[in-house]
Amino acid sequence: MTVDTPEKLLTPVLSAFWDHSESWTLETYRHHEGYEGLRKALAMPPDDVIAYVKDAGLRGRGGAGFPTGMKWQFIPQGDGKPHYLVVNADESEPGTCKDIPLLFANPHSLIEGIVIACHAFRSNHAFIYLRGETVPVLRRLHEAVREAYAAGFLGEDILGSGLNLDVTVHAGAGAYICGEETALLDSLEGRRGQPRLRPPFPAVEGLYACPTVVNNVESIASVPAIMNRGKEWFRTMGSEKSPGFTLYSLSGHVARPGQYEAPLGITLRQLLDMGGGMRPGHRLKFWTPGGSSTPMLTEEHLDVPLDYEGVGGAGSMLGTKALQCFDETTCVVRAVTRWTEFYEHESCGKCTPCREGTYWLVQLLRDIEAGKGALADLDKLDDIADNINGKSFCALGDGAAAPIFSSLKYFREEYEQHVTGGGCPFDPVKSTAWADTPGSTTHREVTA
Structure with missing residues (x-):
């Protein structure tokens, strides 16, 4: 693609009017074609809406990128059970900060997407599980839901379609593990948030043992634009x-x-x-x-x-x-240690590989960072991470192992310098000594 300036690569859709006055209100949202996608979706049979989202190619925006329409299609029909949509707004991954700004500035995009999704797989109740610490977002979301009820976009017989839908906003209590979909469901049910053993998967037995779709905020919020502007537009x-x-x-x-x-x-x-x-x-x-x-x-x-x-x-x-x-001023070992301390603290403790493995990773990393480690500890780090990766109940263990594997792959020399140099070379006291060691051109530049 040839462009005159880098900014022309931007495609503001969800963020198109974040900087407008009172962007979070229903009036502003409707001024920017809000709820037009819903009208088009409600005029289509539910199965056609699922097929449309599948054809558009929308993939989950919360992690693994699983096709959104296919996830909706997994919900069994004609089973006589209630179907639920749960929106995962428990954003707490270190470094992740997209869903909370989206909900703060444009909550109605999520609500419209929820109604479309619930029409598609025949659900009459949706839940938004929000990170509880984000109180300003919680207030705006409650107000947006109130506006949607008052305008007839939620509640009984939405826009004369016969669809009845209630939305419940639930504030979590600050547990990172509740970002894992089955732990989130346990938390919604009033239990301690811990991952469930699968199968059964949520599409078969999810919330209250009923078929449930769990989607990320951005995934659902992207649906209205697809329905309004078309799948061909989305694929451009x-x-x-x-x-x-x-x-x-x-x-x-x-x-x-x-x-x-x-x-x-x-x-x-x-x-x-x-x-x-x-x-x-x-x-x-x-x-x-x-x-x-x-x-x-x-x-x-x-x-x-x-x-x-x-x-x-x-x-x-x-x-x-x-x-x-x-x-280049960042110590990789220090960064990985801080991340691993987070995962060790947030491990729910249900499975042994994650509970014990993250604890020992932290002990080794702290010793290495302080200059108390041995070169053999580097292989030990790799071995413990391997015993966690793919062997824990949920992806928290994999997430804890990922920085270990990758940092050892790209920056093993820096780990070794922590051991042989008696501590972190980014310490002002240590940095000068490390700059004079053979093969440390990069860090000689840093201290210069």
């Missing part, structure tokens, strides 16, 4: 296997951090160009494509397409598109 953006627009959260040591809504497949180099690059006088050292639970990448991956296939081919995951960028 992104790539063949990863079509459409999405929100990229650019943060860290960058000149202009923030939300950049762009087509899937854009590169970090292009996003950094729009964000003013790294902070003046510094360069990129490592970054995460989807938050701290995705394997880190380096400067050599600046031109990797930021879609599911491109990032996967580079050995990582697109995840939540949380692009945390770190410059």
Whole structure:
């Protein structure tokens, strides 16, 4: 694609009017074609709506990128049970900050998407599970739901279609594990949030043992634009296997951090160009494509397409598109230690690999960072991470292992310097000594 300026790559849809006065109100939303997609969806048979979303190619925006329409299609019909939609707004992945700004500035896009989704797989009750600490967002979401009821977009016989739908907003209590879909369902039911053993999957036995769809906020909020503007329009953006627009959260040591809504497949180099690059006088050292639970990448991956296939081919995951960028002043060991401490603290303790493994990872990393480790500890780190990865109840264990594997792959020398140099070389006391060691050109530049 040839463009005159990097900014022309942006595709503001969900964020099109975030900067408008009172963007969160129903009046502003309707002024920007709000609820027009719902009218078109309600005029279609439910199965046709599912097929339409499938044909558009919308993939889940919360992690693994599973096709949204296919997820809806898994709900059994004619089973005589209630069907539920649960929107996962428990955004708490370190580095991820897209769903909360979206709900704060444009909550009606989510509500409209909820009504369309519930029409599609025949649900009469939806739940929004929100991160409880975000009280201003909670208030705006409650007000948006109230406005939608008052305008006839929620409640009985929506727009004369015969669809009855209630929406419940539930505030979580701050547990990271409740971002895992089955732990979220347990929390909604009033139990301690812990992952369930699967099968059965939520589509068969989810909330209250009934068929349930769990979708990310951005996934559902993207549906109204698809229904209103058309699946062909949606497919003009992104790539063949990863079509459409999405929100990229650019943060860290960058000149202009923030939300950049762009087509899937854009590169970090292009996003950094729009964000003013790294902070003046510094360069990129490592970054995460989807938050701290995705394997880190380096400067050599600046031109990797930021879609599911491109990032996967580079050995990582697109995840939540949380692009945390770190410059050369950052100690990799310290960053990985802090992330691992988070995962150890947030582990629910239900399964042994995660509960015990994250604890021992933290002990080893703290020793290495303090200069008390041994070179053999590096292999031990790798071994413990391998015993967690793919062997825990949920993806929290995999997320804890990812930074270990990737940082050892790209920055093993830095780990070794912590051991042989008696501590963190980024410490002012240590940095001068490390700059004089053989093969430390990068860090000689840092201290200079």
